[in-house]
Each structure stands twice: as C-alpha cells, then as structure tokens.
Amino acid sequence: MSYVEVENITKRFGDVTAVDDVSFTAEKGEFVSLLGPSGCGKTTTLRMIAGLEMPTEGTIRIDGDDVTDRPPYEREIGMVFQHYALFPHKTVGENIGFPLKMRGVPEAERRERVADVLERVRLPEVMDRSPEDLSGGQQQRVALARALVFEPDVLLMDEPLSALDRVLREQMRVEVERIQREFGITTIYVTHDQAEAFAMSDRVAVLDDGRLSQQGRPLDIYESPDSEFVANFIGQSSQLSGAVGTPDGTPVLETDAGVTFELPQSVAATTGDRLSVFLRAEKLDVSREPTGAANEFPAEIATTNYLGEKTQFFCRLEDGTELIVAKHGFTDVESFEPGDTVYVSVPPENLVVARDPGTDQQSGTAGESTA
Ligand SMILES: Nc1ncnc2c1ncn2[C@@H]1O[C@H](COP(=O)(O)OP(=O)(O)O)[C@@H](O)[C@H]1O
Ligand SMILES: [Mg+2]
Structure with missing residues (x-):
C-alpha cells in the first residue's frame, strides 16, 4: 500500500473531461511530480487530492484512508500555489501562524512553532515584517512555511516557482528539495517544466490531455519513454x-x-x-x-x-x-x-x-x- 493512492480518477466539467481515468501513487516521504503541458489536467488533479474539487469517478486514499468524500479541512494537506496568496496586511508571523490559529493552537505555542519553521526554511528574523517587504523568493518560502507549520500529511505544490525569474527559480529548486527532504514530507508537485520535475523528483507522472502517460524515475522516463x-x-x-x-x-x-x-x-x-x-x-x-x-x-x-x-x-x-x-x-x-x-x-x-x-x-x- 502506498501512502497516497490516486485510483482511476476522472473529472468532467460539463462536456470537458479535464482528468481521464488517472492513477498514480506516492510513497511516504516521496517527492512525486505531475508533469505535462498547459491544460493537461495537472491543477485539477491536485485540487481533487486537496478536496477542493470532487472527482466525477475514482478514489483517493491517504495512509490507507479513503478521503474522496472528505472536505479539505479534514485532510491535513498543505498547499503552495504559484501566487503566494499571503495576507498583505498581516505580518509574516501571522501569515504562517494562521493554520495553527484555525486549529486552536494558543498564541505562545504558535510563535514558537512559527519561529522554528522560519529557521528551517532559512528565513529567520522576518517574523514581524510585512510580506510585502520581502522578495519573491522569500515570499515563496513564507508560503512554504505556512503550508508546513501544522505538520500536514501531504504537501501539494502547483507551479510554485513559475513567477520567479530563471536564476532564482533554479536556486529555489535546490531549496524546495532540501526543505522537502528535511521535513520528510510526502510531496506532490505540479509543473510543466521538465528540468524542474527532473531536478527535484523521486518519480515523475507525465500527463497528456487528461490521461496518465507514464510514471517512473526521471532516468526511466528519459531513457525508456513508453509512448510517442x-x-x-x-x-x-x-x-x-x-x-x-x-x-x-x-x-x-x-x-x-x-x-x-x-x-x-x-x-x-x-x-x-x-x-x-x-x-x-x-x-x-x-x-x-x-x-x-x-x-x-x-x-x-x-x-x-x-x-x-x-x-x-x-x-x-x-x-x-x-x-x-x-x-x-x-x-x-x-x-x-x-x-x-x-x-x-x-x-x-x-x-x-x-x-x-x-x-x-x-x-x-x-x-x-x-x-
Ligand atoms: N472549473 C472548470 N470548468 C471548466 N473547465 C475547466 C475547469 N477547470 C479546468 N478546466 C479545464 O480542464 C482542463 C485541464 O485544466 P487544468 O487542470 O487547469 O490543467 P493544467 O493545470 O494542466 O494546465 C482544461 O481544458 C481546462 O480548461
Ligand atoms: Mg495548472
């Protein structure tokens, strides 16, 4: 049994089949990327894992539990998006502490856990600043810290680096992977960028027009592609x-x-x-x-x-x-x-x-x- 199991999921929006009978898995602690061109169904697949979208058909299991019908707040999933979606009028600390506040964690403990996670994403001393004073790369680390602070079961990321310029993007690849390994968190990462998927992932699932083409290690996918x-x-x-x-x-x-x-x-x-x-x-x-x-x-x-x-x-x-x-x-x-x-x-x-x-x-x- 794998830690995350996506089994035969299909999502139709009216006449559009956005995701068509897709199955893949992620082991505990594994970094899996969903890779494919724009419009192939990556975001829709990720949103179904998060519970933000209900599959038309199929099953999603996390750690053996069928979560297909559970709302997002009962899934213990951290999410990071392309646009950081930080609250501009709250401090960095308040942004990161928000998921803890929602879970009823008292303020003193919140501050401690926020300080700890900021240390681990290598952004100490920004707790009381406004997110707007930070660079794009730093804001993305804050978003990552906010997704990780409540120790979710699974981390989902949707093209989190695509708003950054090339050099910073390549540096952040290394950083995201380091953080993922350090937390040991099972991660599903969406990108259309092959180099990004290959650089960070244990395994890559390639999507083509709503369907899964191949899942494997970067080496297998590159050296032994099984479709045109x-x-x-x-x-x-x-x-x-x-x-x-x-x-x-x-x-x-x-x-x-x-x-x-x-x-x-x-x-x-x-x-x-x-x-x-x-x-x-x-x-x-x-x-x-x-x-x-x-x-x-x-x-x-x-x-x-x-x-x-x-x-x-x-x-x-x-x-x-x-x-x-x-x-x-x-x-x-x-x-x-x-x-x-x-x-x-x-x-x-x-x-x-x-x-x-x-x-x-x-x-x-x-x-x-x-x-
Ligand atoms: N809410 C929606 N309503 C209708 N069609 C949608 C909706 N969301 C996505 N789609 C369609 O589903 C397909 C897959 O979209 P998406 O999952 O966003 O792809 P990707 O993230 O790979 O670019 C696209 O054809 C898109 O237009
Ligand atoms: Mg998308």
Missing part, C-alpha cells in the same frame, strides 16, 4: 518512422525518410512492423566525413545555433525531414555553414524505439539493451 508523447515531450528529439525489413537476415528499420537503422538488441522486431525511432539530439554524433560508424547517414545543415554550453545543428535529410543534433562544449561551430553536408550517426543502443499507434503495444526501448 513522452518521447517527444521530454527532451529534444527527432522522430523517424518506418517499417521493419530484413534485407540481410537481421531486422532493420527502413524509415520513410530513406535512412535505415540497425535496432537495439532489446527490441523484438518482425518484418512489416511499423516503428518509430526517436533520435535524442545529444545522443547523435556529427562529423564532416563518413566515419563508418553504425547507423550513419548524410544530412544537410539548415542552420546552426551556438548557445554557449551547446551548439544545435538543424539538419535536413534528403526527403526534407528535419533533424536536430546538439553537441556540448562545441567550439568549431564557425566552420559549419548552411548547405554543408555532414554525417550523422547514432549507436543502435542510443535509439529510443516505439511502436506506431494503431499497431501493437509498445516495444522494448533503448535503455534496456545489452551493454
């Missing part, structure tokens, strides 16, 4: 589709773009199967001359993008199919011109393979191939 949606949404990759053929006895993928790929050994392929390969931009090699590597093919450079930490090559195959290659720490970028021919290659074990929709179930993926 996940392979395309997580990371930068180019998709080539084709049919399995056996010209020399060994199954290979003959893509519609004219490139033939030797497949990872873990993929069970039969002649005629329709498959797609996802080429992770950073797992491709690019060179001026053919090297004789496996899965090597020519491409024409359309544009290069020098980004400092990496360089992107936007390439075209003979039939016009676009392909992105990314090289880290690449400094020879000026010698590559649009129109140049380059040779792109990819070891078979670096291919992510998925079955095309409408054919069989998903196949094995690159991460499992023999080393």
Whole structure:
C-alpha cells in the first residue's frame, strides 16, 4: 500500500473531461511530480487530492484512508500555489501562524512553532515584517512555511516557482528539495517544466490531455519513454518512422525518410512492423566525413545555433525531414555553414524505439539493451 493512492480518477466539467481515468501513487516521504503541458489536467488533479474539487469517478486514499468524500479541512494537506496568496496586511508571523490559529493552537505555542519553521526554511528574523517587504523568493518560502507549520500529511505544490525569474527559480529548486527532504514530507508537485520535475523528483507522472502517460524515475522516463508523447515531450528529439525489413537476415528499420537503422538488441522486431525511432539530439554524433560508424547517414545543415554550453545543428535529410543534433562544449561551430553536408550517426543502443499507434503495444526501448 502506498501512502497516497490516486485510483482511476476522472473529472468532467460539463462536456470537458479535464482528468481521464488517472492513477498514480506516492510513497511516504516521496517527492512525486505531475508533469505535462498547459491544460493537461495537472491543477485539477491536485485540487481533487486537496478536496477542493470532487472527482466525477475514482478514489483517493491517504495512509490507507479513503478521503474522496472528505472536505479539505479534514485532510491535513498543505498547499503552495504559484501566487503566494499571503495576507498583505498581516505580518509574516501571522501569515504562517494562521493554520495553527484555525486549529486552536494558543498564541505562545504558535510563535514558537512559527519561529522554528522560519529557521528551517532559512528565513529567520522576518517574523514581524510585512510580506510585502520581502522578495519573491522569500515570499515563496513564507508560503512554504505556512503550508508546513501544522505538520500536514501531504504537501501539494502547483507551479510554485513559475513567477520567479530563471536564476532564482533554479536556486529555489535546490531549496524546495532540501526543505522537502528535511521535513520528510510526502510531496506532490505540479509543473510543466521538465528540468524542474527532473531536478527535484523521486518519480515523475507525465500527463497528456487528461490521461496518465507514464510514471517512473526521471532516468526511466528519459531513457525508456513508453509512448510517442513522452518521447517527444521530454527532451529534444527527432522522430523517424518506418517499417521493419530484413534485407540481410537481421531486422532493420527502413524509415520513410530513406535512412535505415540497425535496432537495439532489446527490441523484438518482425518484418512489416511499423516503428518509430526517436533520435535524442545529444545522443547523435556529427562529423564532416563518413566515419563508418553504425547507423550513419548524410544530412544537410539548415542552420546552426551556438548557445554557449551547446551548439544545435538543424539538419535536413534528403526527403526534407528535419533533424536536430546538439553537441556540448562545441567550439568549431564557425566552420559549419548552411548547405554543408555532414554525417550523422547514432549507436543502435542510443535509439529510443516505439511502436506506431494503431499497431501493437509498445516495444522494448533503448535503455534496456545489452551493454
Ligand atoms: N472549473 C472548470 N470548468 C471548466 N473547465 C475547466 C475547469 N477547470 C479546468 N478546466 C479545464 O480542464 C482542463 C485541464 O485544466 P487544468 O487542470 O487547469 O490543467 P493544467 O493545470 O494542466 O494546465 C482544461 O481544458 C481546462 O480548461
Ligand atoms: Mg495548472
């Protein structure tokens, strides 16, 4: 039994199915993210766990108790939102102490517990200040302190860092994770930002248009996506589709773009199967001359993008199919011109393979191939 169990929940608003038969779990103390594009049902799912929205169907259990029909105040859940929702005319201490006041905790004890939680989120000495005097990052720590001060069973966070600028956001990732680990609190975190989800989470649940696509560790999701949606949404990759053929006895993928790929050994392929390969931009090699590597093919450079930490090559195959290659720490970028021919290659074990929709179930993926 997991600590939080979301089982087959569906939420319909009139004709709109915002959440469609979603199931996932969080273990005690685990940090789980719900990741997906805008409108995929993340907030609605979180609000159902909080009790702010009733599921049309399905069950939510916390520590074995069915809480599906319980109102929010009977759930012991702390929440943090994108907009901090602090009371501007109350002090920081009064804001954080509010959930304790609601629970009838006497004032002296309240002050002590507020001081303690402020220490733990590394914001001492702001207790008597106005939240409006604090920076965005500090206000978000206050909101986090308020969500944690009454020692809830579960912490829910809905895009809490998206109002912060990039540098602060990346620093706060580290800080939110540190605080979560220190409190040991079971956390469900909503974001559309893959890097954010990957940096903080033990496991990630990817949502696509109201449905759960995949739940797993960041490593599993990146290396072994089990659907085209996940392979395309997580990371930068180019998709080539084709049919399995056996010209020399060994199954290979003959893509519609004219490139033939030797497949990872873990993929069970039969002649005629329709498959797609996802080429992770950073797992491709690019060179001026053919090297004789496996899965090597020519491409024409359309544009290069020098980004400092990496360089992107936007390439075209003979039939016009676009392909992105990314090289880290690449400094020879000026010698590559649009129109140049380059040779792109990819070891078979670096291919992510998925079955095309409408054919069989998903196949094995690159991460499992023999080393
Ligand atoms: N109260 C509501 N009434 C009608 N439709 C809603 C309501 N809340 C959310 N939706 C719809 O449900 C879908 C999922 O929304 P939401 O859970 O907010 O997605 P996300 O947080 O992933 O961006 C969207 O199509 C949204 O328009
Ligand atoms: Mg949302």
